[in-house]
Amino acid sequence: MVTFDSCMDSKVRSMSISEIKACVNKLMFDPDKAQTDKELFTGVILRSKKQHFDFLQGFTKWNSIGSWRQVDSKGEVVKAYPNEDNITFEVEFRDTPDERVGNKLMDLFGEFNRRIVKEELLYTRTMPIEESSL
Numbered sequence: 001m002v003t004f005d006s007c008m009d010s011k012v013r014s015m016s017i018s019e020i021k022a023c024v025n026k027l028m029f030d031p032d033k034a035q036t037d038k039e040l041f042t043g044v045i046l047r048s049k050k051q052h053f054d055f056l057q058g059f060t061k062w063n064s065i066g067s068w069r070q071v072d073s074k075g076e077v078v079k080a081y082p083n084e085d086n087i088t089f090e091v092e093f094r095d096t097p098d099e100r101v102g103n104k105l106m107d108l109f110g111e112f113n114r115r116i117v118k119e120e121l122l123y124t125r126t127m128p129i130e131e132s133s134l
Contacts, residue, residue, distance in 0.1 A: 004032035008104055012111045020108050021055045027101050027108075028093040029057045035094035038129040039102055043109065045122065047085040052117050061089040092134050095126070102126040 007023035015023070028041065044066065045053065053059075066084040069077045095101040106124060113122035 002026045004034070008100060012104075012107045015111070017112070017115060020112050024105065024108050024112075025055070025057050027105060028091050031094040034096050035101055037095045037097055037099075038132050038134075039093055039095040039126045040129050041091045041093055041102075041105060041124065041126050042088065043090075043122070043124045044086050044088050045117065045119070047087050049117055049119070050087045052112075053089065056089075056091065059089045059091045061087050064088040092129065092132060099126075 002019065002022045004026065007026055010019070010023070012020070027035075043053070044064065047063070050061075064086045066086045067082050068084075069081065070079040072078050093101070093105075105126065109122060109124050113119055
């Protein structure tokens, strides 16, 4: 059974995928008493890879279109990606005042990406929420 302390104290690289998923869900959906600050987690992933995030207990998602360009050191466009089919997903969660949970989630999703999703860069972020009905 995962606990707040076991999730926060474990080295992410030594965790199994099932432990990573369990810790993500624990930290996001079953907050510890130390988790008092409202935060919003956002992730963006190619629609073709969305199944990798079905383990999340809950989220808001919507279809989104991404545009970006790969640029070389001289500023020349090497390759353009004008209309990528993405899914954007958000989860409101509670962080600790020193933002340890948000930082741990970044590490957990980073390792999950490295082993499972395999995106060059998995876009994730957290940001404070001032007011919320949750």
